[in-house]
Amino acid sequence: MPAEKVGGIPFGWQEITRILGWMPALQEVCVAYNELGDLPDPETQLGSRLTALLRKLTEVDLTGTGQTCFKRILDVLGPSASLTSLVLNANRIHEMRIPENEIVLPALTQLTLRDNLINDWGSINALARLPSLENLIISQNPILSSTTPETARQELIARVPKVQMLNRQEVERDERRGAELDFLKRYGKAWAIAEKSGEESKAAFEKQFPSFKLLCDKHGAPESGETKSVIRALKEGLLELTMFCEPVPVSGPNEIVKRIPARMTVNHLRTLARRLFRIPMTATIDLFTSGARPGVDEIEIPLDSDTRELGFFGIINGDRLIARWSGE
Template structure:
């Protein structure tokens, strides 16, 4: 791209491919005739002929002044296809790529460059841009078919003729001289963020080579590239480069095995974000802990790996059990977790799956990009105790009374080793909320017929709860002439659906609002009642029994 003044005031013209030198032209038409160059004009503030000071900020001088303030440049889907190459002519010597060259003169503050979806096809062209912008910190080259320079160790030799040469040319830049490797190692000294999403020719050997060109790299995104598992036996410099990363995005890269990857990334003391979603990962490795912590903290012992990790994404993976979640108890800095669309969650509703994750991870504050509030955590942990209380008792568990434990310990329980392996947080939740009662600990049935309960709905008048049904009907003809109705309700029905059913049963107008208040025999003994105030909860959450009553209280 060449900048040159135009005859019209207030604009600066940029020509792409303006030279007719065959060595400088990149693309030709079907008849081998050079295509006409693309003209880009940069407009600046119109000149005010009466103010000579403002005139300095228009035209080519004005464009140059404005560009010096530019910090971010985005050329997504813009047909940029090369930097200047070939032998520099004397008249264009000042425009030639060099340290502090033309781009450095026009863009002294540019730190972020986005060339995603362009026509750039060679890493040498990117390097010729980067060498002029040594202060560049963020580089996005997604959706480009970039060819790496042919390395001396790459397959070459006499076979590079005919079809073999064309095959290599698809992936490698055969025109690059081996000595140009020095250009790549000096072109990106301060790039700390590299994005290579959907890069066609990208593989692990090429990526590891690119990483070595960027000594300041801290954030690496290579999502949606079929890379496979990380190659073993990495050299020391590559391992150090990985352990300098603060963010690593491996979404949809075909990663299957985490053992070696974690052995490289785990000792890092700066890794903050790790994204592993949409990968066929079925096994989660054991996170090592110090020997002293194992005996004192058990499943909550902090791991010596990932000590700075706060964000982890494992959506759409192949986990079939809760072992990965159990291992995450060792990551005390973990705050945000994305975990959904996995086989272990297939039999759970979205709401139940979220409650399960909240209860199993007491220290995580954001699950599936939704913040966990204190009330939601309380409900999830109580529901967890009710859901697994019967299994705990049937496996031999029992309360043993008050004993040593946590600061706010209320109860100490015994449980089988198998149950403790499957539910490591159960004892901690019992210490926090108390041991679940026998009446609250029920198996969750998946059979609709077995889960039906006879519930009596009682319609209460907003002004006189003792008014007879006949008087209520005559005074408020919009209500039915019945004050009590009994129906069989499935425990998995949500309160919101129950509310709609009650409105139809008693023909309550849409403008009238009401509360649902439950009271069973055990509630009546202690003079209390339960308000069904969460429309998203299942009816069975409130632990009502067959024959209990729900009062429909119309608002006045």
């Protein structure tokens, strides 16, 4: 049923189609908080006319208009090469499915889905198929209440790897790295089991965690449980290490003696070094260790696997750690 404006004047998709037809140069439209219902089927006469008009726009705001079917939204707007911003706040969308072998919304950089009914990670995975998506707002959806806020944010970052701004907060490089590595660890055991259980299990895992392989290619696969248990005994306790920064940072120290858990990962050590030495967030940091033992004091060993713990590299008390950074 069409919504009613003040004074009882009917206002629905037919009226919106007529108004859009009067303004051929219009680029943005907002029809927020009108209970219009789902967009009309593009196969109908009204839907065909409205679809042609909406696909010319760069920004569409359908907040609080009673949208329930994400597929219908894709049917109408999916082929648009103009749309860069789509706002779908305060609707009743339960799930989102995006075709795997079809490019939809190719120019969309901003998508807002706050306060809907999305309750499955498969819908989040689907958003990774939007080729230009950088800015995502998806707070106040049931799926995010299934875990802690911190873990939910990590899941979103790892499952939609191209997003640069998430729920109005920039995804910084160190946060992304940490979220992706924690994601690999969180599901590493399930991945290892699937790898050993045949093609059907592998396919099921890849469907449930489609970004996992991409993150493995980026950071390296998680250690196997067997290797992890053997190494763990060698890693307990704290190591007292001397950390150096090269070149000397402008505002921070260049040498620090620090007690560090032997089970700290290389990725978390990099984050620690950035904070301790006040290295700029945009700088690239490479980590090296050189031993305090006879015959190895001049040898630098690169810490070149972000998912490995320090114990893997045979680091012992008294060794040196060098944080070598470049760029700003």
